[in-house]
Amino acid sequence: MNFFDRLHDRIRTVDSVVSVGLDPDPSRLPDHLQDHDLPRWAFNRRIIDATHEHAAAFKPNAAFYEDPDGWAALEETIAYAHGKDVPVLLDAKRADIGNTTRQYAQLLEKADAITVNPYMGRDSLQPFLSNEEAGVFVLCRTSNPGGADIQDLELETGEPVYERVAALADLWNENDNVGLVVGATKPEELEELREQVPDLPFLVPGIGAQGGDAEAAVEYGLADGVGLVNSSRGIIFAGEDDGEDFARASGQAAKRLKRRLNQYR
Numbered sequence: 001m002n003f004f005d006r007l008h009d010r011i012r013t014v015d016s017v018v019s020v021g022l023d024p025d026p027s028r029l030p031d032h033l034q035d036h037d038l039p040r041w042a043f044n045r046r047i048i049d050a051t052h053e054h055a056a057a058f059k060p061n062a063a064f065y066e067d068p069d070g071w072a073a074l075e076e077t078i079a080y081a082h083g084k085d086v087p088v089l090l091d092a093k094r095a096d097i098g099n100t101t102r103q104y105a106q107l108l109e110k111a112d113a114i115t116v117n118p119y120m121g122r123d124s125l126q127p128f129l130s131n132e133e134a135g136v137f138v139l140c141r142t143s144n145p146g147g148a149d150i151q152d153l154e155l156e157t158g159e160p161v162y163e164r165v166a167a168l169a170d171l172w173n174e175n176d177n178v179g180l181v182v183g184a185t186k187p188e189e190l191e192e193l194r195e196q197v198p199d200l201p202f203l204v205p206g207i208g209a210q211g212g213d214a215e216a217a218v219e220y221g222l223a224d225g226v227g228l229v230n231s232s233r234g235i236i237f238a239g240e241d242d243g244e245d246f247a248r249a250s251g252q253a254a255k256r257l258k259r260r261l262n263q264y265r
């Protein structure tokens with residue numbers, strides 16, 4: 001079954017478009033987990049237990065796992081999320097020349113979807129795009145201030161680079177498996193892009209810790225009701241000062257976000 005069909009079912013089941021970002025910054029993990037063999041996995045397991053009922057997806061960012069223990073923690077995390085029937089979007093932002101990107105594409109043997117970087121063009125994404133089962137979210141207009149440096153540059157045609165990326169992603173969507181990443185900090189761009197590519201679901205990060213616009217994220221992020229609005233630190237570190245009880249606040253934060261976003265659906 002295609003990723004977006006699975007995501008559609010998951011959104012219906014939990015009545016939520018919340019993506020819970022699993023970005024377990026080691027310096028912020030609770031003290032009592034530091035002695036665990038794999039503290040990031042111990043942390044994620046408790047976060048998953050507390051939040052899965054409100055999660056349309058979990059989104060681990062690969063940056064928090066790129067070391068031997070990290071990969072082990074990531075594998076455990078993905079398997080555990082799948083055990084709770086929650087799809088996993090690996091935020092890896094990958095792409096490279098053909099033989100290299102074919103290796104990267106193996107990441108999709110574990111995760112259900114991935115974020116990719118369009119900078120190197122279609123062939124650098126082909127192994128991801130050819131995987132009909134997997135979701136491929138193409139970075140389009142990112143939430144960070146420096147996103148403007150390249151993405152907002154005007155082309156000879158007058159369109160900004162991010163709009164060209166959206167048009168290309170639409171062309172690359174031969175298997176109905178492509179979405180865009182558009183930051184909630186860019187509500188006007190979200191609106192324009194929704195009009196430009198009405199069929200592509202968006203992953204919208206940048207609410208919570210980055211202060212983006214939750215209403216615009218929902219109003220423009222969803223295509224036929226399908227899309228994801230992500231919060232990472234705002235959920236997983238909600239109980240940072242609560243010691244052993246830290247995960248309860250995460251569950252509450254995920255539920256609050258779900259309700260807030262549902263007001264706009």
Ligand SMILES: O=C(O)c1cc(=O)[nH]c(=O)n1[C@@H]1O[C@H](COP(=O)(O)O)[C@@H](O)[C@H]1O
Pocket residue numbers: 021023061091115141142143144181182183205206207208209210230231232233234
């Ligand atoms: O691809 C992403 O998910 C992403 C794109 C973007 O434009 N901005 C952005 O913040 N992200 C990711 O979304 C998450 C945001 O985390 P919080 O700011 O803690 O909610 C991080 O994992 C970022 O890497």
